Amino acid sequence: MKLYYSPYSPFSRKVRIAAAALGFGAELELTPTETINPDDPIRQKNPLGKIPTLETDDGDCIFDSAVIAAWLDAQAGGGRIIPRDPKARTRALVLESLADGLAEAAVLIIYESRFREPEERSGKWLAHQGEKIARALARLEQAPPALAGTPDIGQIALACALGYLDLRFSGEWRATHPRLVAWLDDFAETTPAFAATAA
Amino acid sequence: MKLYYSPYSPFSRKVRIAAAALGFGAELELTPTETINPDDPIRQKNPLGKIPTLETDDGDCIFDSAVIAAWLDAQAGGGRIIPRDPKARTRALVLESLADGLAEAAVLIIYESRFREPEERSGKWLAHQGEKIARALARLEQAPPALAGTPDIGQIALACALGYLDLRFSGEWRATHPRLVAWLDDFAETTPAFAATAA
Structure with missing residues (x-):
């Protein structure tokens, strides 16, 4: 494939x-x-x-x-990265949506300079996207998802969203989100594909 | 809820x-x-x-x-709007993604005037989004999804995307996509909630 x-x-x-x-x-x-x-x-x-x-x-x-x-x-047979248990499944899929939404907001900030002349950029739009990222990080910092064995799709999405902030925004999020930093270290240690897919 | x-x-x-x-x-x-x-x-x-x-x-x-x-x-027990059969399920979910992507591009076009001063608007960005809509409509016009009984989530998403084009862009898509127009008429006839949720 x-x-x-x-x-x-x-x-x-x-x-x-x-x-x-x-x-x-x-x-x-x-x-x-x-x-x-x-x-x-x-x-x-x-x-x-x-x-x-x-x-x-x-x-x-x-x-x-x-x-x-x-x-x-x-x-792969089902129930591996998307839990079969309904509660756990919903939790994983909502976390995936939250992490994807965070990454999407970050991508829109990058597109602002990629697609537009300087005079076409909007402080209001950039702030709107930046606030989504800040609120999502604040919520996740309160209680990073517990890791155990194979990560679920929500955890994978979260690691990729944080990795994208590292790539595009020099890891500025790290100073104010120590629990998420520790979480990402744990994720990277238990999921070798994370380092292997770094840009 | x-x-x-x-x-x-x-x-x-x-x-x-x-x-x-x-x-x-x-x-x-x-x-x-x-x-x-x-x-x-x-x-x-x-x-x-x-x-x-x-x-x-x-x-x-x-x-x-x-x-x-x-x-x-x-x-609701499963398998009603999201098919259980793997092939049908993937087909419905990919159609949902295509229709949602079409609607998302249309929303970004609307946001361009909602969030930005006239001088901050980008013809390049608007064209980029407009081309996504045009390509998605062209693909869907070739073979609108077959309707039978309860619609699946892909068909529901498609009806909502087309309804959004009607709402925000005066139904301009209709003149060049006769099969999709007929499809939406069929959908509306078999799914009363479509008319009931019109803005």
């Missing part, structure tokens, strides 16, 4: 770590993608032109990252 | 139609939400400050819309 991805995308990294945790790491054919290049094949695979997009050996294209992760979990 | 929502949000509408299709319409306490008002309770319920967010009778908060829809389906 083929993963259309970028090494810098937190959502691509989430899928790569999920695949590794499920034992599919070697089967994932990594296909670098330029989403802003109109001639890149990604727009044929996913009309939204977004990564990650997974193309199965049958030629089906699967997106977004949450749907890919759920599909990989099902391929 | 309490749904933090806006009558104009395509993702809120998706959850409302899903709840109605599953027989939970009457149990959903609709709570209007102003996501741009810092004093609105939404930021306590969901640090991202995004709607829809569902608060269960146990006080758990569930988001985003895809996670809420999956939770509602499980509460």
